[in-house]
Amino acid sequence: MIPEDEMLKMVKYATKAPSGHNTQPWKFKVESDNITIIPDFTRALPAVDSDNHALYISLGCALENLRIAAPVFGYDTKIEFKYIENELNIKVTFLGSTENVHSDLFSFIEKRQVTRNEFQSEKLKPEVLAELFDDILEEGVHLKLFTSDKEIRTLTPFIIEGSNLQFNNKAFVNELVSWCRFSEKEVLIKGDGLWSASMGLPNIGRFVGSFIMKNLVSAKSEAKRWNKIIKKTGGFVLFMVEKNDCNNWIKLGQVFQRFGLKATKLNIRHAHANMPCEEQAIREKMIKTFELNNLTPLLLIRFGYSNPLPYSYRRKLSDVIV
Ligand SMILES: Cc1cc2nc3c(=O)[nH]c(=O)nc-3n(C[C@H](O)[C@H](O)[C@H](O)COP(=O)(O)O)c2cc1C
Structure with missing residues (x-):
């Protein structure tokens, strides 16, 4: 006991x-x-x-x-x-x-934390990269690194195409907006979701926030933002599984968490650029282009140096214990 x-x-x-x-x-x-x-x-x-x-x-x-x-x-x-x-x-x-x-x-x-601001362009020293990825893998989970400017550039069309598909998809935007928390008051009540401050944005309230997300943020404005972000990064890493099933998704989560904690230890920030993994057609194209063969790419993560942002919130323990 x-x-x-x-x-x-x-x-x-x-x-x-x-x-x-x-x-x-x-x-x-x-x-x-x-x-x-x-x-x-x-x-x-x-x-x-x-x-x-x-x-x-x-x-x-x-x-x-x-x-x-x-x-x-x-x-x-x-x-x-x-x-x-x-x-x-x-x-x-x-x-x-x-x-x-x-x-x-x-x-x-x-x-x-996942830090969504623009990183510095500085690349990681080889010994830092080696330490970051040392001893984090599980059987059946694989990583592919993109660290030189040339390698990183090869990812750009996939990220932009994924972002375009998502921001032209009403269901995606509506779901995203429903999980955005546009003020501290809102996030304190709910204890979950994407709080604007933790994305580096001002607290503007739900009415204005959802208006902006649904009417002013567009595939075009997101593509512009991503083009800037991609150029300013220390590198990208693609997390992949051999077998695309629940057990291996969990294992990939364990590997990703080790990566996140290791990065934090080394003062390296990271954030997601998952769109090409989330859109099936683009996932397939990435598999072909990068000759991933039998591997399924599930997370695309950028990493580099930058300053922290406010932490996101969590729900109370009593809400998650059954
Ligand atoms: C499986 C998974 C997928 C995620 N996808 C995205 C994503 O597409 N874009 C993004 O900005 N953050 C993404 N995140 C990061 C979460 O939004 C973040 O973990 C959450 O807001 C909590 O913040 P924290 O990690 O800083 O505590 C993802 C996280 C996980 C575990």
Whole structure:
């Protein structure tokens, strides 16, 4: 039997994980010696994530935080993927006690953030790159790096085409706007979603915010913004799976979370440029162009140096514990 306060602290660390549109699509069932992470499909994103791969990647990120936090509380973990009523749940059992060692990434769980501002053009030194990607992989998950200006330029048409498709798609824009939080008041009430300040934007309120998003932000203005962002980056990394299924989405989430925590440790910022992975037609084109063969690209992440932005919010523990 593990003390309740320790269990709640570990759940809190799990909830610090990133998730698509900050939907936090998870519930946690806490029992005497285990925590089960349960997908919360009421928080799915049908327009941008119709197969729920991003939802399960987010659960993988939460799982990795739990796994990293457990030894700090003195526990080993046993992880089981279980289908309950056709839905994949993740059961984490806490075993015996290990030495109370600090996992070296633990202290970065609360400091990590997705930083959406423009990065500096500075490239990462080879030894920093090597450390960033050292020892983060899981079986079945692969990475492809784009670090020279020439390599980065090859990504531009895919990113712009993906962005164009999404911003010309009403369902995508409506879903995005429904998860935007245009004031601190709104984000404090909801505890989720994309808070304007954490995207480097002013608090303008829902009425003005949704008017701007639906009428002034366009495929053209987004393309212009992305062209600037792409030029100013230290590099990109594509996260891919061998087998495109739930188990591997979770594993990819674990790898992505390790990357995010490692980057935070090294003072490197990162943010998503996922559009080419989210749009099936462009995903296929990327597979052909980059000869990815049997690999499915699921996340495209830019990284580099820049200043932090305000942190995004999380819901209360009582809202996520069943
Ligand atoms: C699977 C996944 C997909 C995401 N997709 C995007 C994306 O397309 N664009 C973006 O700006 N952020 C994306 N994010 C980042 C989330 O919006 C971010 O994690 C969330 O707002 C919480 O903020 P934080 O990570 O700074 O705590 C994604 C995160 C995950 C885990």
